[in-house]
Amino acid sequence: MSVSRETKDLLIQYEALLRRWNLKINLVSPNDMTTLTSRHIQDCLQLADLAPVAAGHWVDLGSGGGLPGLVVAFSKVHTGTRFTLVESDQRKATFLRQVIRETNLKNAVVLSQRIECVEPLKADIISARALAGLPDLMPYLARHLSQNGRAFLLKGKKWRAELRDAQEQWDFLWTAHPSKTQEEAAILEISKVSYGAK
Template sequence: MSLVSRETDALAQYAALVRKWNPAINLVAPSTLTDFEHRHVEDCLQVVELSAERTGSWLDIGSGGGLPGLIIAIERPDLDVTLIESDRRKASFLRNAVRELGLQNTRILADRIEDVARLDVANVSARALAPLGLLMAYVSQHLEPSGRAWLMKGRSWQAEVEEAKKVWAFDLTSHPSRTDPDAAILEISGIHHV
């Protein structure tokens, strides 16, 4: 079995797990389940593609149902991936998914982001978690000085950037989303308080 088919099989198995658990835990909006592969998996694969040259440890904060953290872990078995999720039921789902998918590179922390001791990771990701200003506090708490954040933001991302710049200084490259014309993936580095 080739590496590509193993990853494709793992993504399909992950989608099946979300569909199975979603009625009990609400991992994603029920209305998005029919189009899960495009709406969620393809969306998160953009982060994998954009960060392809990155190495080192990876932290996904507010992981929810594992988006994009589990997608990154599946596609990048060379990275050590940590997912933080404070909702115990969602963390249970994530642990089960890691076990069923055989992800040896992944650990789950069932805790609040701000309560986890500094991790000093090379990469941080988040999707639909919090306004950018608050997100920057979480990211800066765990990102090493030369690290990079990959933040998936919706239609108000530009206003969020302007608001965040009142408190934070950072280098930003915005990548338009292929799955939502109003959304963007924000590649952020050099984060510090103004």
Template sequence: MEGDILAGVSRETRDRLVAYADLLTRWNARINLVSPRDLVHLWSRHIADSLQLASRIPSGARLVDMGSGGGFPGLVIAMATDAQVTLIESDQRKAAFLREASRVAGVRTRVIATRIEAADVAPVDVVTARALAPLPQLLQWSARFLNSEGFCLFLKGKNADEELKAANADWRMAVTRIPSRTDADGVILELSDIRRVTDHNPASGR
């Protein structure tokens, strides 16, 4: 499985991901970075799921990953792209892991160990999240990070349509659904032109 996942990546990215996976496996005995029963599926369920976002990231993009946890998807994206990645993780132990994993993998990231709503980050091009919160909450958090042309990439499961419907009560956005390559029920939601309903200006036609 690992070989199949890494077939399309550069040798540099391959080496980074292998070093990262080894470190995560060792740290997982002390910190619950992934469920112990999921550890056997680390490459297929976590790394590959995160890696599929890499092709959606513009070259040199500034990116914020919310609730990075064990590094999914933000740290994996940092290893596979030239994006300037900021990882937000409130758990101090997980934040320590993210710093060490970045060092071991040879990538430069900024790790902010605080709650998402308290994070101080300049406007970015892309905001990502995986298995973090329902879409309305993700939009509430991410709106303050995005620049005027920015967009979000959220990995979602079978309830994506229900979450979109709930989000439409307070938000308007352009939605692109991209089928997940790792989960038959999964989808990548690419959301752009994100606006609160209260910001809607009928005169603008938007």
């Protein structure tokens, strides 16, 4: 995915900070560090292409090391989109805040609480990556999406099975966008979430 020069510079700063902090706390698996740019950052940038330019309030659940929340926030600095990164692990939340400070990122804040304990955020967009299976994510989406909000969830090769399992208890609209970085993976776009299968 192509990005602006400004976004590229921010991503370079972010990657350097991530590599440094990852020596102290486990933000990203050591095995994943070799493919951080080509696989993981590019994976997250797909969300920037899929989601509306002016998304309003974007909530990233289980932000961890900033994938995808910070990566997308860098790419949408001038769009008016505001980002809330929800991360309950205090060390990871400290890292996220440090990146925000050092990159002077004005469009993002960190909420260091458990997702289920945060007051409903009425998000226009929700993102999540490697957080939980889809059935476990559905209560979070129901709690935090606005009425017309949409979730963009990065899912691996087993996304179809997760989708079937979620549909046993939840009603929702969905679209699967093929991943450009991982064969057979998908980005699930989900909206109109309500409890109770059809």
